[in-house]
Amino acid sequence: MPILTVRAEDETTEIFVVATDFALLGRGARRLEQDLRAGIYKVRAVSGRSEWQRVVVLRDDMVIEVPKIEFGSAAPLARTNRTHESHMAAAEQAIPPDQRGATSAPTGALSLGRGRQPSHDGSFVFMARWWTPWDDIGPKKLDDPSKGARLSTGGGRRLLSLSSSESEGRHVRSTDAGRYIAPEAAWFSGDLSKDRYAGVSLNAEPGIYTLGLSDGEGMTEQTVTILPGWRTHVFALYEPPVDDGGEAWYGPRKRLVDVSIHIARGSLSMEDDLVRLTDAARLSLADERSVATNELLKFVRGKFENPMLGLYGAHLLLLLRKKASAASIERPVEYNGSLFQEVVGNTAQLFGNDHPDIIALREIEAEAKPLTGLPMLSHSWARLLSASADAPKLIPPSLWRRTAFRSRTQPFFTWRVPQYGGDRIMYREVELIRAILDAATEWEFYNKEATGLRDRRATAAVRDDFVRDCIERFEAPRSVIDMVL
Secondary structure, three states: OOOOEEEOOOOOOOOOOOOOOOOOOOEEEOEEEEEEEEEEEEEEEEEOEEEEEEEEEEEOOEEEEEOOOOOOOOOOOOOOOOOOOHHHHHHHHOOOOOOOOOOOOOOOOOOOOOOOOOOOOEEEEEEEEEEEEOOOOOOOOOOOOOOOOOEEEEEOOEEEEOOOOOOOEEEEEEEEHHHHHEEEEEEEOOOOOOEEEEEEEEEEOOEEEEEEEOOOOOOOEEEEOOOOEEEEEEEEEEOOOOOOOOOEEEOOOOOOEEEEEEEOOOOOOOHHHHHHHHHHHHHHOOOOOOOOOOHHHHHHHHHOOOHHHHHHHHHHHHHHHHHHHHHHOOOOOOOOHHHHHHHHHHHHHHOOOOOHHHHHOOOOOOOOOOOOOOEEHHHHHHHHHHOOOOOOOOHHHHHHHHOEEEEEOOOEEEEEEOOOOOHHHHHHHHHHHHHHHHHHHHHHOOOOOHHOOOOOOOOOHHHHHHHHEEEEEEOOOOHHHHHHO
């Protein structure tokens, strides 16, 4: 039988071979070599959220070369399909102003403990940008894409507006944000009549922060981390909403379509293959496509240069474990427990053992201390919720209340800021109480052993099963459910 060989340039490219009756005949990561009968086949290659296809007539041995696939990203990366050269240059040139008297970067991981002297040995770059796929004539009349963006402490206390100045160029201004952020930051903007971009670069004390973004319907928030000696780069990509006729509407509303986070030693090169690999891994995790290639595992296994790749890689490995038994065609990479522990250990050296995303990746004891911050990834939050069934103090009710209105921006853990904060959160609590009590009534009706769930007369085993069911159904921690029952 002839041999079909498919080779891809991108490390995270997933390859499929499909028959004319749509049956999946083979799958691989970056490279696939398979004996097939002579015939007609379709070769599909997926990277990020884009794909490449070719129909082949196989008679003799054949080699197919798959080029780099241009997927879309919030970061203006080279060889992606939502970028401009001006955006790439601005992202690479976004450098915080020099801060006299700043301490040298320590070699240890992030410390979340109290009593640490404030220092500005971490840095942060935020860039918001528009992308419009239409060939419009004349100025696009797009306002400042960074408008409404803000940086707060991990606990949610507002520190600094990230909106740039109205004029084009780079301007250093006072931040007036207290000890967390250095006295001066550099705001930048450009392409004012095209796909406009804007942002800010600054030095800050390492720690967990909250990033707020406007999405046209209100505000969403998510956690970002600034590590000592590293620079956190956050990119937000916006598109104008489309009216009923399919035309772009350049009003005050805007659609947040993607967010990308990178952590690098300094400036971020838009040509760097590792940066592209990290974003491809982010999109794979967001879509739960758990094919991790040997090249990806090599980077997350060793001393990699983008800590976010470690978090993405660890969760991709966990997806392999979850999906291993359900695969109809053998996967090119299977879950490896020792490799997972090695990846988590390497990543913990950078983020610190007390970081919520690291805690989520490890075994959590029943007497675990309450979390003081929120994770960056939604997969981390899901694991923490599940662990709260055995560790009731892990997620305090105050953390759940703050994130009660979830916003589904995978793979990041994001939540919506309610317009009428206290009242809306109170209504959400009432809704949850009603849902839990209704579920308890249902359990009691269909299961005699569950009688007494609502008045604490049910057995501990039944109550524990019910709590676990509620955690999964309502995405609420045990501490909140225990307050109801």
